[in-house]
Amino acid sequence: MINLQVRHESGTVLAGSGHGVAWDESLAEIDRSQFPMLAGVCPFADTVFNTWQLPMLVEELDRLPAARGGPWVDAVRALCRTAEEGSHRYVWFVGD
Structure with missing residues (x-):
């Protein structure tokens, strides 16, 4: 499972997703x-x-066929909005 987060450039986790x-x-x-x-x-x-x-990334999510999506798609969209609300923020896909 790949986890999802928004982090500040300092490394602080600002948001995550279930x-x-x-x-x-x-x-x-x-x-x-x-x-x-x-x-x-x-x-x-x-x-x-x-x-x-x-x-x-959001544009690709909008074009993603439903069969390839799931709840994670909306979670990534929400994290992208959170990242865009401030400076020096990044969306992380945290692999194993």
């Missing part, structure tokens, strides 16, 4: 040409998105 991202075929086999941000998420390490990348 919904994680299950690493299964729905993300492991995602089309890199259509979903480059989501395809970059690594289940074995941390993946970090900065404020410049968040709009692209």
Whole structure:
């Protein structure tokens, strides 16, 4: 399970989510040409998105087929909004 967080650049966790991202075929086999941000998420390490990348990430979530989604999609959207509310904030996908 990949956990989700918003962290300040100092490392302080500002928000988290009760919904994680299950690493299964729905993300492991995602089309890199259509979903480059989501395809970059690594289940074995941390993946970090900065404020410049968040709009692209949200746009990909909006296009994600329902079969590949789940509660984690809304959780990521909410964390992106939280990250955009202040400076030096990042959305973290925390891998194993």
